[in-house]
Amino acid sequence: MTMPSLSSLSRTDFSCHTLVIGAGPAGSAAARMLAQAGVDVLLVDQQPMGRDKVCGDGLVPDTHHALRRLGLLDQVLAQARPVTHIGCIGPRGGRVDVPGELAVLPRKALDEILARGAVDAGARFLAPCRFEGVLEDASGRVTGARFKHGDQSVEIRASWVLLATGANPKPLQLAGVCERHTPSGVALRGYVHAPALVEQMPMMDMVWSRAVRPGYGWIFPAPGACFNVGVIVADSHRTLSSGKGAKKDLNLRAIFDAFCKHYPPAATLMREGRLTGELKGAPMRFTLNGARWSRSGLMVIGEAAGTTYSFTGEGIGKAMETGMLAAEALIASRGAAPQGDAQVREHYEQGLRKLQPRYRLYERANRVNALPWLADLVVWRAQRSQSVLSRLSGVLNETSNPGNPFSLKGMKRLFLD
Ligand SMILES: Cc1cc2nc3c(=O)[nH]c(=O)nc-3n(C[C@H](O)[C@H](O)[C@H](O)COP(=O)(O)OP(=O)(O)OC[C@H]3O[C@@H](n4cnc5c(N)ncnc54)[C@H](O)[C@@H]3O)c2cc1C
Structure with missing residues (x-):
């Protein structure tokens, strides 16, 4: 497998048919599917392959489905911790265990499998390369992107650009597609090593309580006798914009501590286990809101387009699904006339519109968090x-x-x- 660095590329290499910016689940899924179809794809990320991503690491059924479509499910399951149920726990401690096709795998490992999957299928991968803005022709159509690679400025020309940069609003602004700067939610997680508790805590627990309102706390059993434990605040954009000083009130660390105090298994985990690394927080973008889905020559995929579910904060599966949707739109347009641009965008946006009812229903289910x-x-x-x-x-x-x-x-x- 070749992993070119920019310095090893000749000038003519700075062009491709499809430029995918961001090698998370959305970007890598799109790049793999396009490369499998013989499209010349360049996948670019600001971080080297094998980077970490702040996440709960829970692989729910839509993620399994997307990985199966990509032909990568077995590879992922070989490293993941299998789980049979999600435990839903109410504020008074009652619980119900809901069965499903579930697993947990830290994103460092998952995203590396996905990015390597794209490269194995024939995509080129370049990193670290930070997206700095789009290239446009006289009509305003996107024709590529500008990057920073160390001190060097690099221009990459492409027939199509897929923006898969996740929940950070900056790349959306640089691409001229940002409609909302604030996140829809924020979450914090840590890893706790606790071999003695592995048998006792086999399920993915989601815990609702006043301590975490509007949101929930979780404990997910990960491989290597570790647990991913964290809290999500689902409506942070409303909380943050609800008045002067509101931002100061949203102290995720304090919410995390309150969750651990409220939920006895979390207290046991923090007392008997060993926190490995720091607790880390990250923003989230929900409900297909906050960004234009496309403009001429560019499609926004994954969490950049708001693909994460509001109620649960799950987004890995839908990020991959929308990446594959954009890839399908491009593959279907091959050999099409110049008006293909509008057709490609319509194909993609129609696919997103079909997903909208499910997002709206998750938005309603989000009431449980409040x-x-x-x-x-x-x-x-x-x-x-x-x-x-x-x-x-x-x-x-x-x-x-x-x-x-x-x-x-x-x-x-x-x-x-
Ligand atoms: C704490 C937390 C817990 C979560 N738990 C779960 C869970 O258990 N299950 C689940 O399904 N979902 C969960 N999610 C949501 C999930 O993390 C996202 O939905 C998912 O990562 C979206 O994938 P993506 O490919 O769109 O973006 P990302 O995974 O964010 O990937 C974006 C990529 O773009 C790159 N990038 C960003 N900016 C630039 C730039 N300027 N130039 C070049 N590259 C750039 C980044 O380096 C990154 O590799 C959680 C999120 C958080 C914050």
Whole structure:
């Protein structure tokens, strides 16, 4: 496998058919699919391959599905910690275990498998290269991008650019597609090494309580006798913009400490385990909001386009799915006439519009984060009704509608079923 550095490239190498900026799940999935179809792809990242990414590392069913489509699921599962259930825990301590196709793998390992998967399929990979702005022709169509590589400025020309730079708003602004600077949510996580607790904590626990409102805390069992433990605040953009000084009030570390105090297994983990590395926070962008999805010559994919779910903060699977959607739009346009530009964008945006109802329903389900007593209610019912539990499992596995359990109609069904 070749891993070219810029200095080893000749001037003519600074062009390609599709330039993918950002080698996270969205960018690498797009690059792999395009390269498999014989498209000349260049995948660029500001960090070398094998970088870390602040995440809960939970691989939920849509991630499994996307990895299967890419032909990388077995490789990922060979390194991941398999999990059979998500434990949903209400503020009063009641719990229901929802079955699903689940696993946990730190992003350092997952993203390396994905980026290598793109290179193995024939994509070129360049790093570290920081995106600094787009190149445009006289009509304003994007024709490539400018990067900083050490002290060097580099221009890469491309027929298409895919922007896959995640939740950071700066690249969106540089590409002229940013519609909202603030994040939709923020989250904090740490790794705790605790071999003695591995048997006791086999599930991915999601815990709702007033201590974390509006959000939840989690403990996910990772490989190597480690646990990924963290908190998410789901509506930080509202909290942060809700008045003078509001930003100061959102102290993620204090929320994390309150979660550990509230949830006894988290307290045990922090007391008996060893925190490896620092607690780290990161922003998130939800519900397909906050950025234009495309402009002439450029498509925005993954979390840059707001692909993370609001209720749960899960986004790896949908990032890959939208990367593949953009790749499919480009592959389908091969050999098309010049008006292909509009067709490609429409193909992609139509695919995103099809996903919108699911995002809206997750937005409604997000009420549980603001009103954690709703979690008590759902847990209480799911403990008593197989059909309610099946519905929750359907939400997790994306085989049923996520909004229903939390709408008025859904609440009625919850009690009358
Ligand atoms: C604390 C936390 C916990 C989470 N837990 C989960 C979970 O358990 N399960 C789940 O499914 N999702 C989870 N998510 C969401 C998930 O992390 C994102 O949805 C996912 O990473 C989005 O993938 P992406 O490829 O769009 O972006 P990213 O993974 O962010 O990748 C973006 C890439 O772009 C590169 N880049 C950025 N700027 C530039 C630039 N200027 N120039 C060049 N390259 C650049 C970055 O280096 C990076 O490699 C969590 C998020 C957080 C913050």
